[in-house]
Amino acid sequence: MKIEYIPRAIADRFANAFAGSRKGFSARQISEHFCRYSNLVKHLDDYAFTPTRSDLFIESLYSLEPQQQYYALNDLAVREYESQYPYPPKDTRTNLKEQLHTIISPNPIGLSFSTISEASFRIDWIEANRRIPIDPPGAITAARTLLETTLKTIIQERNKDPDDSGNLGKLVRQTEKVLDFLPAAHPAEHQIFSGLASVSDGLASLSNQAGDRHGTVGGAGIEDPAIAELCVNAAGTIALLFIELHLFKDK
Numbered sequence: 001m002k003i004e005y006i007p008r009a010i011a012d013r014f015a016n017a018f019a020g021s022r023k024g025f026s027a028r029q030i031s032e033h034f035c036r037y038s039n040l041v042k043h044l045d046d047y048a049f050t051p052t053r054s055d056l057f058i059e060s061l062y063s064l065e066p067q068q069q070y071y072a073l074n075d076l077a078v079r080e081y082e083s084q085y086p087y088p089p090k091d092t093r094t095n096l097k098e099q100l101h102t103i104i105s106p107n108p109i110g111l112s113f114s115t116i117s118e119a120s121f122r123i124d125w126i127e128a129n130r131r132i133p134i135d136p137p138g139a140i141t142a143a144r145t146l147l148e149t150t151l152k153t154i155i156q157e158r159n160k161d162p163d164d165s166g167n168l169g170k171l172v173r174q175t176e177k178v179l180d181f182l183p184a185a186h187p188a189e190h191q192i193f194s195g196l197a198s199v200s201d202g203l204a205s206l207s208n209q210a211g212d213r214h215g216t217v218g219g220a221g222i223e224d225p226a227i228a229e230l231c232v233n234a235a236g237t238i239a240l241l242f243i244e245l246h247l248f249k250d251k
Helices: 010-019 027-035 054-060 065-080 091-103 118-131 136-158 170-179 185-208 225-248
Strands: none
Touching: 010 054, 010 091, 010 118, 027 054, 027 065, 054 065, 065 136, 065 225, 091 136, 118 136, 118 185, 136 170, 136 185, 170 185, 170 225, 185 225
């Protein structure tokens, strides 16, 4: 599905709700929110002068690529962030969310019901990366848990019961199935996903050996930062692919 830039009329409605007169975020909170989605967003401290909050909201939003715009605005609509001024009430946010989703598709899609935040996932992924040089087993465990939680959430939000065997490969294949990512329709992509499923199985095996998860004989653990980095990157790649399919693919 081709994602278009947010129309200015809808962007202005969001700006009025979240950065209008004595509404929503402070200038710094606006800047910090949009900076979560891309390093292309100009931080408030980099301005020679302080723009109005509404102007800052619009400029920050249009510094994002279309898909990032949807993530950023959808997160505002479905979550209640800390704000300097009163946060928009739930009915206002619901109305804004409906307008946002109508642009993407007239059919129900993942963004309209999902609790998954792509930005929050990336923050957790960065935290797993941070642990690699100082705690490789902990990084492996964090990556494995992050991937498993993401896949189970997607499956549940697609109204299915996730596999509870602890087998990541099965979860990957189940997620692929509930998203109707069928091999016959997408042979090349399916081959890639099958490879990722094999990677996820390997990730699970390494995670099971990691010292702060189940441990190994004699208390040995996976201490090689290079292996931990491979696991964290594999987990993030798999999860982000499925998050994108889940949020932007019709049910």
